[in-house]
Amino acid sequence: MRNEPPITWPASDFSRVPYAAYSDPTIYEDEQARVFRGPTWNYLGLEAELPGPGDFITTVLGDTPILVSRDEKGTLNAFVNRCMHRGMLLKRERCGNAKNHTCIYHQWSYDLKGGLIGVPFPKGAGGHGGLPADFDRKTIRLHALTIESYRGVIFGTFSDSAEPLVDYLGAEVRHELDRLFHKPLKVLGYQRQRIFGNWKLYNDNVRDPNHGGLLHMFHATFGLYRLSQTGGAKLDARGRHNITWNSLGTDDAKITDKGYEGTKKVLQRGFQLADMSMLRYEREFPDDVSLVILSVFPNVVFQQIANSLCTRQIRCKGIGEMELYWTYFGYDDDSETMTAHRCKQANLVGPGGLISMEDGEAVEQVHRTVLHERDKHARVEIGGKGAIHTQESLVTEVPIRGFYRYYCELMGFPAGQAAAE
Ligand SMILES: [Fe+2]
Incomplete structure (x- = not known):
């Protein structure tokens, strides 16, 4: 146990993030204990990945390797x-x-x-060697963790004091999972993306609706996501999870052009694709929402971008490195045409994705530029300072403050009284 917290948060409303939090190796070790092995539920995978008896997947919780295995009776164990x-x-x-x-x-x-169940040569060979007389194999078991599924999504925890999973997720997140996982899945494939940046920088990225319409030229130019569209960021009661959402086609051209006027060619009017079907959204949910980026603390994002559906698991690889593990899926009853459409639209994301390759680059660049800063901090105040609550616009980064409020609670980091300059 540490004596003193290695960091004090500079603002009580979490509108500042100390850069040291991204680069201090002692903090990383504490995070593994207090966040990942603490009272949190961590995404491990989808039941659809291991449907039958004997099926297994390997995954991680933080940086701990995990084996999820379905036994002969169909029960999941981890x-x-x-x-x-x-x-x-x-x-x-x-x-x-x-x-x-x-x-x-x-x-x-x-x-x-x-x-x-078995150790080779238990009695040794030729009367020598082997296991000691008091070796009792019945007392030796793999180190188990508690797992629960919600709508076929498997979460695990090492902690005995974690809330029930349904309470941890909260009504807002459950509503989105009910929507996305409303019928049996078909897993379509995987991508892995190594990012040389701290795992929290990716959590910042997905809780930042503002950058979605500014960093991603493809989004803005082709209208999948513009800051002038109807959308927002829904927070759960604790503010630790976030649901960024929007509805394409809801922007007014005049307001859009005015908003993007001062940017550096983020929105390029008149651009076309040789194959415009990449942009097609076949409405498949009972609402007008065309994009959902659902971030569940601390290690997963559930994505709907048009008809491209996937989970993104954050896998820690040390203080300055992480892997994103992308699991693409559709539904069991998808037509071949729909499966082909989902696979084509999967090119929007992943390591070379038309949208998300910039996210990996942004995370790496931030990580490198703040690496040696010990008393400087990021400024997080778009969408307002003070109270942390659901946002009715995409021009916001308030969900980042919600993430750090819960993070600091788990880490035992005291927050300062006033916003530091
Ligand atoms: Fe992004």
């Missing part, structure tokens, strides 16, 4: 993906089907519920 012998990574595959889980290092094997 364990630290580490052999209880000497710490070897137990399963190295991304996914698969297994009758048991056997470590490659010394062939210790575990059943699908995590119990040790």
Whole structure:
């Protein structure tokens, strides 16, 4: 345990973010304990990825490797993906089907519920070696964590004091998950994106509706997302999760052009694509919302951009590095045409995505430019200072303050009384 918090938040309304929070390695270690292994629920994967008995996936919680495994009866179990012998990574595959889980290092094997079932040469060879007399394999089990699913989305926690998952998510997030996961899924594929930046910088990015219409020229130019469109950011009661949403086609040309006047060619009138079907939105939800970026603290984003649906899992790789793990999906009853459309529209996002490649670049550039700052901070006040609540416009970054309010609570970081300059 630490004696003193290594950081004091410079403003009680969280309108300042100390740059040291992105680069101090002692903070990173604390985060793994207090945030990821603390009383939070972390996204692990989708039930649709492991539908049958024996199916498994490997994933992470923070930077801890996790194995999620469905047993013979169909029950999901999750364990630290580490052999209880000497710490070897137990399963190295991304996914698969297994009758048991056997470590490659010394062939210790575990059943699908995590119990040790076999150790080679238990009595040694020729009367020598082997296991000690008091070795009791029944007492050795993989380190389990608690998991719960909501609408087929699997979350896990290491903590005994986490709220029930439904309370942790809250009504606003559950409403969005009910909408997105309203029928059986079909997983379409994956992308992985290594970003050399702190994991919180990506959380900042997805809680920043303002940048969505300014950094992303493709969004603004082709009208998928403009700051002048109907949209906003819904926060849960604690302000720790965020739902950025908009409705394409709702902007007034005059207001839009006026708003983008001073920007550097973010919106290019008259631009066309050779294949305009990339932009098509086939309405499939009972509302006019064409984009939802749902960020659940601390490690996942659920995305609907037109008909491109996916989850983005944040995987920590140390203080200055993370991986985004993109799982693209559609629905079981999608037509072939719809599946093809979703796959084409998947090109909007991912490491080389027409929209989201800039996010990776922005995170990396911020990380590098603040790396050695110990007493400077970011200014987060678009959308207003003070109270943290749901926003009725896209010109806001208030959800970032909500993220840090809960983060500081978990981390035990005191917040200052006044906004620092
Ligand atoms: Fe973005």
